[in-house]
Amino acid sequence: MHSATDIRKRPSQERSRQRVGKILEVAAERISEVGADQLKMSDIAKLAGVPIGSIYQYFPNKSSIIRSLAESHLEQLREVVLENLATVKEAPDGDDVAAIQLMSNRIIDTYYSFYLNEPAFSALWGGIQADAMLTELEVKDTQETADILHEILKPIFPPMSEARGHALTLVICNQIGATLRFALQLGEEQGQELVEMLKEQIGRVARSYIEERSAP
């Protein structure tokens, strides 16, 4: 059901969304070129072709632009996790180790190519321009992703306390992020070797827990 207000508002909201999108896009490009440190509101206005007042209408300061970009990165990565969860739930032959390996391989590959293809991500998160706000966002995000993973692994792994289960998934999630970011710092060849080794380690850990489940 539409009202007159809806009709009056919609085009303007659509324009706002496009404008905010353009501002973030330009900011991401600029960050990947000069780093978040050197990002300037006036440069963003110039590159986005919008009056600087219009930028301040959406973002009170540079920090809020960086935060929006960082949140958008985390959201996209969260999508990757959610999309791949089904893999482990639908393992047809009951081979839980293979199912976990498949799920984690897909998540790792998609994360890694996201990192490689989003230069603003590296500039913001790669240790080059980290700050307290990003650290806090990352801790919160890792905790949330670990909670999701915990729900998935709980019925597959042997029974353990909530605290241990949470610590386990937290270590895994943090390890995936840390190893991939470290891989980005190495050359392509050594980076890829590290990614393959990360997958192997997760497979070994999964097998270790699942074997424990069926041990006498």
Added chain:
Amino acid sequence: MHSATDIRKRPSQERSRQRVGKILEVAAERISEVGADQLKMSDIAKLAGVPIGSIYQYFPNKSSIIRSLAESHLEQLREVVLENLATVKEAPDGDDVAAIQLMSNRIIDTYYSFYLNEPAFSALWGGIQADAMLTELEVKDTQETADILHEILKPIFPPMSEARGHALTLVICNQIGATLRFALQLGEEQGQELVEMLKEQIGRVARSYIEERSAP
């Protein structure tokens, strides 16, 4: 054997060493209070009670102080690894899993308490004030520590290519550092749970490789 030059130089070198030590000590305190970003050469001079020209005599700029401190942290942590290597080599009863577990537990505990007790470490490395130079130092240091670990694990683990062995130890070293730094961001209780889980994971991975060694 001493010469006249030795005698003339020694006290002055000793004074220099003490002065450099004092400058770094004061800088570390200051960084833990205000962050490396807000560190000022003039504050260091004032707090150390030395003329600012004397600071520039040893350190051309702020970056070189930060680098010296960072290198000193890495050196102290490298000592921890080297001191504990003997544990795995001297396992009396041939239980390699237990020996690796003991060695890694000791390294992890000592690293974690170093992180906890050296506030300047967190301020410099904890993701709050990382920069390109520190990232580069850390990559180099992790590679070197991994090389040392690789030599230790090579005769214990099943045969694997140099590249795989190096990737394996690199993932382990990076995981230890990343998990401990992440643990610092959490509260004490959850942080400690993470540290215990990290130890458990290393034990499981070691067991997985060692069982593979004796598999038919």
